[in-house]
Amino acid sequence: PRWAIAWKYPAEEVPTRLLGLTVQVGRTGALTPVAELAPVRLAGTTVTRATLHNGDRLAVLDVHLGDTVIVRKAGEIIPEVVRVLPELRPAAALPARLPAQCPECSTPVVQPMGEAVTRCPNPHCPAVLRGKIEHWASRDALAIDGLGQKLVHQLVARNEVRSPSDLYRLERDTLRTLERMGAKSADNLLAAIARSKQQPWERVLYGLGIRHVGKTVARQLASVFGSWQELAQVESAAIATVPGIGSEIAQAVVAWFTDPQNQGEMQALESLGVAVSGQSFGPRLGPLAGKTFVITGTLPTLTREEAIAQIEGAGGKVTTSVSKKTDFVVVGEAPGSKLTKAQQLGIPLLDEASLRAQLP
Ligand SMILES: [Zn+2]
Known part of the structure; x- marks a missing residue:
């Protein structure tokens, strides 16, 4: 019967009182409001704290200090406040809001447009x-x-x-x-x-705490890009061709590895003997093996992603900037300064048709 399929074990929910609000600052600078609760039994444990996730949620729930709140624990997730009971609110209760300054370093906090999360922008917090x-x-x-x-x-x-x-x-x-x-x-x-x-390179990559780079993404990246230097010079579109990695992640990775301060940290780690490189899939095979390409301008039929996928599929590599190590520059419509650089260095130029001719 239908009810047998739809039936799920309900998350346990209980009411308790909100005694106060503390604010935690995480490694990304994100401020998390945490409800300090009158102790209550919930799903077999005594709960005294529950997350309120972020400032937007605080405002949406219209949480006031002293409120009676409903706390829920579902699965492995830490308990959360799901709603408040405004009818039980003490008179003159003050609204609970995030502070305007970081509780750790007093830097004014920021909330980027369109994001629910409020952050401390101080990297030295x-x-x-x-x-x-x-x-x-x-x-x-x-x-x-x-x-x-x-x-x-x-x-x-x-x-x-x-x-x-x-x-x-x-x-x-x-x-x-x-x-x-x-x-x-x-x-x-x-x-x-x-x-x-x-520890292997994939763990180092995960440990750097780059935005959007969790364990799985780190493993994927490490299997394709054998060192941090490779990640620092590759096109974000090339990273986005790795299975399971979207353009948002790719851009975050490129932004991280092209930041001079982060590059300094990677050099320091390397000189101290930390594994900042590993075994990638090894030398790629194919007619373009060992060849490095740079793409500039818009190609007539191939998107940038497609062009990169084709070059890499044939064993080649695509990087962002033209140097003496570049073998070919693929030029489309409205090319940028990369074309000028290529001409100065005398690097062979290809249009889309001549690129296709090299592909298997
Ligand atoms: Zn701070």
Whole structure:
């Protein structure tokens, strides 16, 4: 019968009182309002906190301090506030809103147009730095045993660690000055940090915490792009041809790897012995194997994505900028400065027809 198919185990929902609001700042700078609740039993556990997701949701739910709220736990997700009961609101209750300044660093927060999330824009915000280091050390990333939240908190607060590469510069004497850090724990931690250098490139890529690059995307990228240098010079359209990777992700990856500060960090990691490259699919096969192409202008029939897919399918590589290493520049209508550069360097030019002639 129909009811048997439609029936789902209902998420458990209970009412409780909102005692206060705290705000967490994550590694992306996103501010998450967290409801502090009068303890309540929910799905077999006692719940004292629940997420309110973001500032927009706070406003939509019209949450007031002292409100009676309905809390829900569904599946593995942390409890969330699903609605409030305004009829039970105490008189003169104040609306709960996100602060105008970051609770960690006092920088005025921003909410980009069209986004629900409010962020601290300060890249040096201690909460953001802590979040990045914790992510780097997490089990699915570099898996650094013993580098927990409290330790990261201390290292960031003391300015000892401001980026992942700083971890690999830590010395025993510095660690010994931290709270509850004996000689043995310091040595264990240093050993764990050193071991993490052997983690594969895909984990490093995930650990960098690039927007939209989760574990699966990192694995996909690492299997196609063997090093960070490759990712720093490839066209975003070429990244978008990797299965499962859309143009939004591709653009985020390119933006990250072309940022000079991030490039400095990658160089630092590399010089400290962290695996910033790995085994890609290896030398590509096909008639264009070993050849590097640059595309400029609009081609008559092929879109940029199609052209890249065809070149790569034939074993070639497509990069963004023309250099002495470029073998061919494919020129379409309204070409840019890449054409001028190619002419200066004397690099052979192809139109779409002559490109097609080289394809299998
Ligand atoms: Zn901040």
